[in-house]
Amino acid sequence: MKKNFEEFRRFIKDKKTAVVGIGVSNRPLIDFLLSLGAKVTAFDKKNESQLGEIAEEFRKKNVKLVLGEDYLHNLNDFQVIFKTPSMRIDNPYLAKAKQEGAYITSEMEEFIKYCPAEVYGVTGSDGKTTTTTIIYNILRNHGYKTWVGGNIGTPLFPQIDKMKNEDKVVLELSSFQLMTMDVSPEIAVITNISPNHLDIHKDMKEYINAKKNIFRYQDKNSLLVLNRENDIVNSMVSEAPGSVRQFSSKRILNKGGYLKNNNLYIDDDEVCKIGEVRIRGMHNVENFLAAFCAVEDYVDVEDMRKVALDFQGVEHRCEFVKTVDGVKYYNDSIASSPTRTLAGLRAFEKPVILIAGGYDKKIPFDVLAEEGYKKIKALILMGDTKYKIKGAFDKLKDEKGVEVPITMVDSLREAVERARQLADKGDIITLSPACASFDMFPNFEVRGRNFKKIVSEL
Structure with a gap:
């Protein structure tokens, strides 16, 4: 049974409330809680200079700020805590606050x-x-x-x-x-x-x-x-x-x-x-x-x-970018897992030149090698996981005698340049990393837009 929002309005008024994380999604939340009469303290790992104008704006609205590497040390004496989604509930500072009687929740x-x-x-x-x-x-x-x-x-x-x-x-x-x-x-x-x-x-x-x-x-x-x-x-x-x-x-x-x-x-x-x-x-x-x-x-x-x-799809999802010298370029930057990359590879009618690699989410890449090799003409690897992905394809070569040509690079720009050198007219080049972006980019959108910018300049 849905609750009436008036209940929350009454509940949050005058409550000493912590919002952990001053990211894009939490900024409107902070403003909203203020409008409902909550007494808000905002916590973030970034320091004041990193937050810039945002910190200044919140201070003007009487939001207390707790910033810097040790920001969670002060998560005490709050009645309500809105945590950022990626923060585990068993985080010791949250666990201590809960033990002390805080109501811990999230915007969603x-x-x-x-x-x-x-x-x-x-x-x-x-x-x-x-x-x-x-x-x-x-x-x-x-x-x-x-x-x-x-x-x-x-x-x-x-x-x-x-x-x-x-x-x-x-x-x-x-x-x-x-x-x-x-x-x-x-x-x-x-x-x-x-x-x-x-x-x-x-x-x-x-x-x-x-x-x-x-x-x-x-x-x-x-x-x-x-x-x-x-x-x-x-x-x-x-x-x-x-x-x-x-x-x-x-x-x-x-x-x-x-x-x-x-x-x-x-x-x-x-x-x-x-x-x-x-x-x-x-x-x-x-x-x-x-x-x-x-x-x-x-x-x-x-x-x-x-x-x-x-429906033409969502940006960064098998998104056609441009044809250069008869070669088609696709941006599938959303593919932050091996299974998502496999799904993208299966969307093409022929083997592609695949640009992959990135932040390590501690997941195996064997499935990408075992099920993806038939769909890969050449593999260009970058980022923190490049040797881990290469290891999965080396294992495939040792066990089944199947070899996919692999090139190791140090940047996305170098990956695109190398892919272009390897491509023949009629080929497809796709950025479909099978990994998150955090080793080189803030998120998959920035990674995808960087790729599109590099390709647009070819």
Whole structure:
């Protein structure tokens, strides 16, 4: 049962409140909490000079700032603490604060709790953003006032007063956001699960358990959409508190989303032909089928069809950049795991020159070598993981005699220059790193835009 936001308004007034992290998403939260009468202290690892004008602006608003390397040492005597999603709940400073009686939460938890509109939540190791965006577009196309947030879009909690019961909200939710949730969206989608973020999660079991929070607190009237072809996700069917609808790109289902004779179906209704879907790749067909399952009860098949035919994809996801000297360049910077890179490789009709490597999330690359080698003409490796990825392909050579030409480089620019030298007319070059970006770039968007800039200058 949704709570009335007036409860939160009364609860937070005059409370001594800490907000941990002064990133882009938490800045509107701080302003919102101030408008509700909370007494806010903002914590961040950055110092005042690194924060620049932001620090000055908050001081003018009477926000206390606790900054620098030891910023968490002062997380004492607060009644409410909003943590940043990637901060583990068992962080010793948070654990101590909780023991002392602090209410520890996050913006997303409070938003789902009090949001008056119906909430669609999308999670998974790959395909979250695209599926979230497709659902948003279909609902909006039908005529609903629709909001999008979570990992994408703008922070929604500060806009909660503007939302109505008849609106729809679509959230992309990461395992970090879900990890401490004790509330679930009415409609939940899990696109797939494979090893990811094991630099933050203790192990795969904890990662899977975090994902399950997207449906764990649903009721009998809720809907859970699951991938029939992902063993981990398919095993969750029996745990669903409400209804389950599944999707599959490999078998015909009695109900749900599926492929039949190269057409996309929802239940008995044909939505469109596979060739009419504008964005390439079977992984994107699966994203559409998942979205159809989520929205089926609220829209027409024609709404689904229109979006399938018009949707051009999201930036940094198998995004065509440019053709240079007969060679096509694609930006798939979102691919921060081996399975996501594999999905991108399968979208192309021929082996590609692959630029990969980056920050180490402590996940293995064997699957990229074993399942990806047929789709790779040449491999150019950069970043912290380049030797780890090379090791997976060396193992493949030793065990199966399969050799993929590998070049090691020290920068993205050098990777593009080397790829260009290796390419023949008609080739495809794709940046699809199989890793996060944090060794060289602040995020995958910056990495992708750097790649596009380098290619545009060729």
